[in-house]
Amino acid sequence: MYPKIDKPYGAGLLKLAETHPELVVIDADLSRACDTGDFAQKYPERYLNLGVTEANMIGVSAGLALSGKLVFSGTFACFITQRVYDQVAISVAYMQNNVKLCGIEAALTSGSNGATHQSMMDLALMRALPNMRVYDPVDAVSLNAVMHYEADHPGPAYLRGIRKSGPAILDPAAAADPCKALILREGRDATVIASGIMLERALAAVDELAKTGIEVRVVALSCLKPIDEETILRCAAETGCIVSAENHTVIGGLGSAVSEIVGEACPVPVVKVGIHDAFGEVGSAEYLAEKFRIGVPDILAAVNKAVELKKKYKN
Amino acid sequence: MTNNDWSQDEILDLKKKCLEVRRNILDLTFYGSSSHLGGSLSSVEILTCLLFRIMSINPDLPLWGKRDRLVISKGHAAPGMYAVMAARGFFPAEELKTFGKSGTRLQKHLDMHKLPGIDASSGSLGQGLSIAAGMALADRMDGKERFTYVLMGDGEMQEGQIWEAALTAAQHKLDKIIAFVDDNQMQVDGFTKDILNVEPLVQKWESFGWHVQRIDGSDVEQILKAAALAKSVQGKPHVIIADTIKGKGFDFMELKVEWHSRGLTEDEYCSAINQLAAAEAAFTALSGKGA
Missing domain, CATH: 3.40.50.920 (Rossmann fold)
Incomplete structure (x- = not known):
């Protein structure tokens, strides 16, 4: 079995906060699922929980990005893609905003919530959007590499997150460029x-x-x-x-x-x-x-x- | 700012500018392409006051880092915005004739990447207030004191995202947001009250925690006063419900559903130009009296 890395998304954000003062993290009432609690506690001035307003969350993220912020917004993968597709298309992709959308519990990794919470088509939807980079990280090492790559490359991106913990399969040095298979x-x-x-x-x-x-x-x-x-x-x-x-x-x-x-x-x-x-x-x-x-x-x-x-x- | 911060001459100048802007809208439509005339003409006074008087901007430096920002959430008012921008010197008025044509910077709905001076692209309704909230939150994080203005429509009040954004702005006490509702009482298919009534808007926005004013949105002095009051009230975001007239300025367009989006025939264009000329003559007479 592979070793596990805990809270890879939340840990990645904490790491990025040290090097990217422009980082802002956004939740929509799913901070526990996104493992962002530690970030919220350590950087309250750079954290927003917008409540159950996913469409609004996309717009607020866009507005922050239009003001020079690097924005990581997270919620369940189904909600941050199919629920708010036009908002993502116009306010993020079309405007080329520096917003990184993180979809937690993608597709069948959401076993406990069932069909309404299982994003079977999130990657297809995001792939079809011009200007959007799209990631389904193969492990926690890759997720970390994606987050660092995206922090340094302005523009829209969609990444599937990993809840609680994920395996470390890849060698971090080899995985540093997440765009390389x-x-x-x-x-x-x-x-x-x-x-x-x-x-x-x-x-x-x-x-x-x-x-x-x-x-x-x-x-x-x-x-x-x-x-x-x-x-x-x-x-x-x-x-x-x-x-x-x-x-x-x-x-x-x-x-x-x-x-x-x-x-x-x-x-x-x-x-x-x-x-x-x-x-x-x-x-x-x-x-x-x-x-x-x-x-x-x-x-x-x-x-x-x-x-x-x-x-x-x-x- | 008080009532006396502008002279009657300045008010008169703004009113004249509004006529120039209306002429620009006619030219853009007649020489360029069919446009959303009704909702552009209703917003002329609001946009003219914003770009000429209320906002801190620089047409020579459209991306100036300390500028106030304006999100045209009702993106179909693009012709109104272009007409005011041309009058304000963002680009030559001649370019208005490219509106809606192949290769133009002046898209039917606003594209921030094509035209510097547009702070956010728009066209799909309901998204602008959230964007403005994000802008205001960023400004607060960065200690910037500038304002973020928003233009919405009354039909747009039907979009659910507006009310999500309204909650957000109130929750965070974003008192640097000053939003205008261009309440021209109509939407694409008819009168808003008949299709999906959004009233009472004052009570709605107040109950959402906003500082609310209701004004005659065709009266430049009322617009200036309302913006000045909004700037002075702290702790709440501001909305100015501006009662306007769809198609304002031209008798054959006012409050007529079919003028939501249309082109102009030569006869219609000439008739509209004549009505503008008459209004201009009346102002000239008034200016003469004033002097």
Whole structure:
């Protein structure tokens, strides 16, 4: 098992506050979920809890950014994307404001609250917005790197946060540039590209596959936009098939992004592991992974399918 | 600031400026492109008073760091804003004729990245007051004493986000916000009271914790007085409900639903220009008497 890092979003903000006096942190009545309590206590003059006013939160963030502030605004991923899409589109993306939107408990990581709180399409929505950078960090190390990168790069961004604690899978030095996809395992038979919580499952699946003689490359991809096209195309050319793995609908997320790139420049089979056009429900992480087919066995099956397709394609 | 901080000559000058601004709006529409005439004409006096008298700004340095800021939350009043900006010297009046045309800086709704002097892009209603609240909060954090002005419409009061922002500004006692509601009583499809009544606005804003004034929004002296009073009252954000007339200045447009957004035929343009000329002549006569 991987070591855990506690409160990665809240800890990242505390760290950024030391180097970025212009940082302002905003909550909408979910400060406990966002782990921002320590920041609020230490920097009350740079912290705002706006109550349950998500649309207003986006506008206030924009106004602060228009005055030179670096703004990190957080709430549940469903509320900071689909609930306030026009506000994000106009007040943040169109105006090119320096606002970093953090979505906590994205998609099926929100097991206890069920369908209304599960953002199955947040990444698709944010990807479609001009000027918006989009991240689904693969671990707590990556989340930290994303936050530091974004603090130093003005402009709109959406990042999925990690509540309470997250695994430390990546080497911090290697993960420092969050826009670069990282090859974590080598293999020639197929590539699994994983974002967010799916990296841990992808690594487990690939370890299983190695026992059967299938050698699979694993790519950790935290930045969906701008996406690391070069690494994706290299994997397509070198391994001949790709499996994408995401905690998100397969419509418009990582799988779509990868398909768009290889389809244009190096067509190979892309088998998508993700949520298939469905709203969620309550349940444990294990139950939801099985029900919505984003577990380790689903990645295993997808790799086998991709390898079969590659053979068929070659013949 | 008191009543006596401006002379009657200055009031007369502002009224004349309003005629120039109305002429700019006509030109922008006739030579440029169909525009939101009704809600631009109703806001002429408010915007003219703001840019010529109330706000601390510099047309030569539109991004001056200490300027007062103005968020046009009713972004379809862009023609009114452009017309006042041209009169104030932000850009040559000739450019108004590019309004709505391919490649123009003068978009149908305001784009801050195309035109320096616009403090926030707008067009999708209901978002400006939140942005102003963010601006005022930032100013407080930075110890800046400047004001943030907002222009909203009465139809816009139907947007829920306005009231979220109203709560926020009151909660944080953002007394550097001075918001105007251009209450021209109409929205796209008809009279606001018939579609979704937003009254009583005074009581609503008061109950939300704001300092409220209601004025004749076509009277420049009342606008100046209200802004001066707002600046002097501390501890609450300020809203000035300005009773205005949609399509103000031209008899065939006033309070007519179809003039929310339209182009001008040559006959209509000439008729409107004639009405302006008559108003200008009346002012000249008045100035003569004054002298």
